[in-house]
Amino acid sequence: MLNIAGGDLIVAPSVELWLAAVAADPEEASRRTDWWRNTNAVMRAVARRIDGHMITSPKRGGTWSVMADDAGVRRRTFAGRLAWAKERGYLLQITEGSTPRYRSGTFRGLLDDGLGNLAAEYLLTIPIDALRTLGLDDEQVEELIREPEPQPMIREPFPAMSQEEWKEAPWPVETLAAREICTPRVSAFSPRESKPLRARDARDTRPRWPSASPPTTKPERLWPNTVTPGKKSDRLEACERLRYEDQTLRGVSAKYLRSLLRPLFAAGATLADAKYVINHRPDGRPWPNTDPPRNLVGWVRHRVSTWFDKETGRLAAPLPSQVIARADRRRRAEQAARAEERARLEARRVDPPAELIGPLRARLQAIAAASRERRKASADQQVPARASRPGTDRLGRRWGSPGAGAGAAIGASGA
Known part of the structure; x- marks a missing residue:
């Protein structure tokens, strides 16, 4: 051995x-x-x-x-x-x-x-x-x-009883040989014989979670990213989608992941918030270490705990969904304030008196008629001829006018 x-x-x-x-x-x-x-x-x-x-x-x-x-x-x-x-x-x-x-x-x-x-x-x-x-x-x-x-155990033979000692023995008696195979043999620790190699599985009787296997198929129902899971079944569905989309989290089961994210869901986090919390710090910076974690449970528990205050147990920073909801409430409040101001101004609006509307309307009609007349007069005028481009006169002076050359050629052919 x-x-x-x-x-x-x-x-x-x-x-x-x-x-x-x-x-x-x-x-x-x-x-x-x-x-x-x-x-x-x-x-x-x-x-x-x-x-x-x-x-x-x-x-x-x-x-x-x-x-x-x-x-x-x-x-x-x-x-x-x-x-x-x-x-x-x-x-x-x-x-x-x-x-x-x-x-x-x-x-x-x-x-x-x-x-x-x-x-x-x-x-x-x-x-x-x-x-x-x-x-x-x-x-x-x-x-x-x-x-x-291991050396075999050698025992000395039991001395035979004499006739006198045999007579003094209580009757009936029967002497049987000891069966050595019934006596357990104590041996030293041998890691090679232990199955598995670590004696932890044989000596530790603690309850353990079953080893999580990566999901091979898409979940039947995908929990929405913008909804906070309230019930245990809803949180389980959310964790199933989280494991399906994040390959790092497939090392733990959905039930175990639900237990790790329980304080986060209790604080009102959505599934999108859970993804953000696992990959970002409370100040918004992403975690610098992107290598696969050696202890996945401690890795998730540490990143979730950084978002909670150790003294009060509350969130150390608002979640992304809370920031979006706060901005949405501010925008709606501003829209409501503008609507109220517009309604207040509409209520204070007063129509001008009739004696001022008549002369003003006639003046506007006269200005419009004069403008139409000017546009019509400018359209009737002839458009002036286009000026010759630069260089045309220089070509004429060098080669002569094209009309004069053509006339001279026609006269020569008639003669």
């Missing part, structure tokens, strides 16, 4: 060898001294919280807060060193940490699943390439890769 945790990693046979492999990492030459000092402190704090299977135990203080305080670093520094160790192959995460508020199936902590706060658990591993950098030859490396075979 091979002691391979996954790929080219093996379970650390001892803490000393694991710490030596971390200290001999090839990145040591490119890192600063203080960085390696904090890294060694973090790795030693992790190594002090393991059990017999080289796995960090929460009962021994294997939590981030305890280990960070023991190492004398901040939580952010501790998280960065753990990420580096996982990337380099010195730690294999078996169980993810979670709290009832952010755990699936608890409705943001409203339901108690009885598990409390679960700390992340890590398995101490060593890359096979790192074993050769420690100065071990091929035989020693193969010895570490291959697990020792």
Whole structure:
């Protein structure tokens, strides 16, 4: 049986060898001294919280807060060193940490699943390439890769009873041989035998959401973009359309997405507002990072939470639909004010007296008749002949008049 945790990693046979492999990492030459000092402190704090299977135990203080305080670093520094160790192959995460508020199936902590706060658990591993950098030859490396075979248990035979001891035994009795196959065999942790590789699925009994699959067909009903979904069924239809149109959100189910967008819909957001909130900040600027998120649930929850004030729980900025509605109300109010002003002016309008309308009308008729007469006289005048273009006289002087040349040619032909 091979002691391979996954790929080219093996379970650390001892803490000393694991710490030596971390200290001999090839990145040591490119890192600063203080960085390696904090890294060694973090790795030693992790190594002090393991059990017999080289796995960090929460009962021994294997939590981030305890280990960070023991190492004398901040939580952010501790998280960065753990990420580096996982990337380099010195730690294999078996169980993810979670709290009832952010755990699936608890409705943001409203339901108690009885598990409390679960700390992340890590398995101490060593890359096979790192074993050769420690100065071990091929035989020693193969010895570490291959697990020792379990030795059979040898029991001494029970001494036979004498005739005197046999007579003193209570009757009736029957001595049966112990069946060793009924006794469970306790073996060490072997990540290769665990199915799947992460022991989290076998050890963690927390309720989980089913893995979401991308929608292959268009939903039967498309929820309108400008309508706020009120009921749970309406919000589910809105989330179905949101998953259909946004490929990034297909990593979670529609029910889970409805739970993440519940505070947004409760604040009166439409489907178009939900799309805008996910892709823009409250000040209107788009989010700079466009790469696929590693944690989709935390990604959506963070972008939605930035639109709410942490102290009051209200919206930190108006939604696009609210801005449009406010501008529409302002426009309608201005139109109503102009209509009232026009009605007020129409009510104050007074017709002029009749004795002034007669002379004014006659004067206007006389002006119109005089204008018609002038237009008619100008139309009857003849239009003057068009002036010759520049250059015509110059051509005549050079080549002669075309009429005179033609007459001379006709006279010569008659003679």
